[in-house]
Amino acid sequence: MGKYKKKLAWLLMFALCVGMIAFPDSGKVMPVRAAEETTQTEKQVTFDGGVLKIDGVVIVTSEALAGIDLQEIRRIEFGTSVKKIADGVFENCHNLVDVTWGDVTIIGKNAFAGCENLDIMTLPFSCTTIGEGAFWGCSKVEFVMLQSINKIGKNAFPLETNIVWENVNYLPDIAEGFWRQRTGTMFIFGSSVWESVREENSQETIRWEEENFDAAYFTFNNPLDETKYYVYSRGSDVLRVSTEGTMTLESGIKKDERSFYIPTQIEIPKTSIKQWILKADNLTFNEKYKEYSNLQSVKVFGVVSVGEECFSGCSALETFEADKFTSIGQKAFYGCTSLEKIQIKEGIDSIGKSAFEGCKSLTDVVIETRIITIEKRVFYGCEKLQNVELPICVRKINQEAFGNCSSLKSIVLPENISYVGLGNFTTTDIYWKGDEVTLQTPEEGEAEFFEQVTGTMFIPTGSAFWQKQKERYPNISWQEWTPVIEQVETETYDLMEQWAFQDDPYTVSAEPWLDEEGTPCVKIHFSKKYQRIAFRLPDKIRAQDYASVSIKAKVGGQLMFELSVDDIRMDESQGAVGGLTADCAYPFYYDGEEGETKFGTEEVELKNASNDMTSYMLLGTCRDPEDVEVYGRKYEFYIYSITFNPISSGTKKYVFEKKTEAEETPSPSIQPTETPSPSIQPTETPVSTISPTGLPSQTPSAAPENIAPSFSHKPEKSPAGRPMISFKKKGHGNRRYIQVSIKSTAGRYFDLYMKKKGKKYVRIRLKKMSLKKGKRVVKLKYTKKGYTVCFKVRTYDMIKGRKRYGAYSKEKRIKL
Known part of the structure; x- marks a missing residue:
């Protein structure tokens, strides 16, 4: 009987559950969203x-x-x-x-x-x-x-x-x-x-x-029009040669990269070929095609890399089109006297020396890509060249890159041009957008740049640099103009706040610093070569959208610079390691005769940049301490700024630098007070209040306190201890608050900073900021739950009326 009752009870419970389920009416189809x-x-x-x-x-x-x-x-x-x-x-x-x-x-x-x-x-x-x-x-x-x-x-x-x-x-x-x-x-x-x-x-x-399945290729002669078809590699590619002289390649399988070649077994009358149509994803031209003396046009539906001297001497070649170039080697089109136009689209990193030298029929050049340097004699002797469009990312034009281009009447140089070599634009009116430029120093007995040119120099109005040039070379025709500068949206971030993986035991340490002249920077403590430190980018970017990165630094050993996707791992020997989205670069190389450290700004070209999203930038060194000390250098690394230079004005420009404290922590409008207590237990005294958003407002107050730090470069004069911070959530309902406990063995005062995830730190203004026996308890009231808030603290001493700052604590997070 007992078993029967138990079974009955289970059946009743099942019926109750079923009764609570709402089934669709008969005949109606429930809407289902496709998973795709x-x-x-x-x-x-x-x-x-x-x-x-x-x-x-x-x-x-x-x-x-x-x-x-x-x-x-x-x-x-x-x-x-x-x-x-x-x-x-x-x-x-x-x-x-x-x-x-x-x-x-x-x-x-x-x-x-x-x-x-x-x-x-x-x-x-x-x-x-x-x-x-x-x-x-x-x-x-x-x-x-x-x-x-x-x-x-x-x-x-x-x-x-x-x-x-x-x-x-x-x-x-x-x-x-x-x-x-x-x-x-x-x-x-x-x-x-x-x-x-x-x-x-x-x-x-x-x-x-x-x-034969294993044959390299087979041939089919179409009996209708005698067109020949060559089928390669088990049928993956088909090459067609028509009687009209058109050679068409079509690839049936995607390949990351492949070289275009014609097997020697295939007898094609090269002099009869007039046109190439190539349909493949990634083609590389490595051979020399000078024997195709009647080749008039090349059309590539895909990405192409043109090797050295590939089409050199193809005097009948009139057009060369590609969806995208990745590189153009030295003398790739040297002496192509019939080539009339060239459009270099996005993706290419470099154009080799003399690539288009002697292309006497070339009239138009459009460069829509990430070229930073135009090498020597690239367009030398292009006598009919009339129109040149350069992207804003071009920085250097080397010697005679546009030499002997007698039909080029005028050119507008981008505002970022920093170097122009001798022998360029000698008969051309030049519109200068930038306020300063370095000109190549001539050899002994050679004329200077402004002694070579005969055109009019249009210079920005009010530029002190150009006024000096005008006074120095009075025989040149000078005119002032107001250039239209493409405005690039710029965002600036504190480099220290972007330091990633700070709590990882394998990370390379860094700290804010002041140099001898009081300029803020970040000191990185490398201890051996191939170590890397990671800095998080605020937004994921495409490396391919940026032409270069400018690094201002003072270093005792050569740097490494890398961009990485978000799969960073921390390695005991190398620090931060990740998958690259551009080739590793090695700025700040110098010999042993340049002093203890090398100071300046160097530009890193982002070569072989991919479309993958970049989440981190990595800084490292490729030198051990003994590698530099043997030359009397200091094994020290100070970073002042890192700037990402976009290709187009539609892409954001990012600047990372060490800001002053006043810049990085504006005073919030809400001013929570603080109750000193040597105990971490709650007291009955009133507590400070966090705004309903979980964070104080970042609107600066009417009279912000001067909180500019002074980072000493002499360690013996600054506090050595690193403060610690801990939390406890107390109270309930409308009386909830965070109890923040601060401890430090150095410094008599402290600043407390707080931020919401994804935002910048702001300093919390307190009534008392002194430490009592190295301790202080701050109570912050909050009303809204569900936010994650980050805190950090920094100690300081007052010396001759100025704040002498010590170290930051580690960042601590708490969910309200």
């Missing part, structure tokens, strides 16, 4: 100059093309998020020529039907399904390579299309009727799996070619 919506990136559909770019969606439908005239689309670029193209989306796009596939997996029914100008030779390795009639009527698709097709519909391609089937171990799901009346050549690698297909369609006029 939470993983997609933001939808991006752009259409400009005939190029349609789609990303941020999984399925491309007709709704994505709202407002776009299909007949104006010439090229489509799918991002990596796009997986499926719905039925009929691009049907009858009569002017569509090219498609970049990304990671498309499914191409729907009639998706590109009737696109008679579409010229493709491969589909991506990711593509597994092609719907019925997907490319029907695409008469230019005469040869196509299919790499991993699992399913293909009827009339997916024109009947004349020649197809490479890479399926070796299995037969795709091929729709009934696909082979009917087909006349093209079928290239197969696994003959055994195709036996049944060949037998069933033996009456059709289909030609079957069995290829």
Whole structure:
């Protein structure tokens, strides 16, 4: 009976729980959000100059093309998020020529039907399904390579299309009727799996070619127009050479980097080639193509690196276009006398010496990238050069970079130009934007820069530097002008407050400092080479958006500078270590004859900068103490400022420096008081109050107290102890408060700082700031819960009426 009652009780409880659940009405479908919506990136559909770019969606439908005239689309670029193209989306796009596939997996029914100008030779390795009639009527698709097709519909391609089937171990799901009346050549690698297909369609006029799977390439001669197709590396790339002299490369598999070359086994009459069209993600030109004496144009749909002397001497080359350059080597286009225009887009770090020297037909140069230095003789002898546009990040123009450019009538130099070499702009009117510039010192007997130029110098109004030049060289035509300076949004941060991983046992220590002239800086205590200290960036940035970083420092050993993603790890030997977003740089190299320390500002170029988001900057040294002491140097490192210089005015400029105390901790408008107590137990005395936001306001008071610190560079005169801080939450309801206990073995006074997460520290103004027997208890009342608040404390002594500051405590956090 007892067991029966227990079972009955459990059943009643279950019925009660079920009764509390609200089920949907019969026949109604509960709305469910697709999981893919939470993983997609933001939808991006752009259409400009005939190029349609789609990303941020999984399925491309007709709704994505709202407002776009299909007949104006010439090229489509799918991002990596796009997986499926719905039925009929691009049907009858009569002017569509090219498609970049990304990671498309499914191409729907009639998706590109009737696109008679579409010229493709491969589909991506990711593509597994092609719907019925997907490319029907695409008469230019005469040869196509299919790499991993699992399913293909009827009339997916024109009947004349020649197809490479890479399926070796299995037969795709091929729709009934696909082979009917087909006349093209079928290239197969696994003959055994195709036996049944060949037998069933033996009456059709289909030609079957069995290829060697391990062969480097095979060749197909189109009997209709004698065009040759070369299929490389198991079909991943197709190279087509037409009788009109156009050589087209199309890559079917994405590769991080690959060199473009033509195997010696392939006999191509080089003198007959007039045009290259190369469709690949990352191409590197390493060979010399001088033998292509009739090559007139090169078009690269992708990223390209041009090596030394690649096209040197290609006198017929008129145009060279690429989506993006990564580098242009020395003499890459030397002597290309027919080259008329060059547009160097984002991504490139350097242009080699004499890269375009002797390009006598070159009229326009547009540099839209992160070039900092224009090397020697890059555009020397470009006699017809008339228009040059330089980005704001250019800092140096080396000797004769624009020498003997007699048609260049005027040029505007960016405001950040710091150095110009001899032999530049000798017959050109120069519009100077910056207030100062260093000019190359001539050799003995050589004319100075302003003795070489004959054009008019337009100088900023009111510049003392330029007034001195005007007085020194009175024979030059000088005119004043008011340049329009692109305003860059600048944010300044305290370098010490960005110090990351302060509590980690493996971190390199740092402290605020004053140099001999009273200038604030940060002293970093390296003890051996390859140690690094990490500073957090306030916002994640793309290293590729910045041309350089300027570092002002006084050091006794060479520095290392790195940018890192957010996967920092702390190493016992090296300190902070992380994945780099740009090449490591080594500023402040100097020999043993430059004194105990080297002081100045050096610019670090961010080479090979990536698109990855950067979270930290790392400073290190590549010298041991004994490496510098042997030259009589001091193993000391003082950092004054670090400045991130953006490529464009639309990107923020970040400055990190050691601010004075008054700058970093403005007096809050709410002034909590403090109750001294040697005990950490609560007392009945009134307590200070934290504002409802959990933090005091950062609005400066009408009469802020002078709290500028004085960091001594003589350790024996400043307090040596580091204060400690601890908390206890007390009270309840409206009587909640934090009990802050401060202890220190040095300093008679203290400053208490507080901040909310993500904000800057502010100093809490107290009635009493003295320590009694090295202790003090502060009680701060709060009313709003849920905030995380950070505290730190700093001690000081009063010496001759001035504050002599000691060390900061470690940052402590408490959740209210």
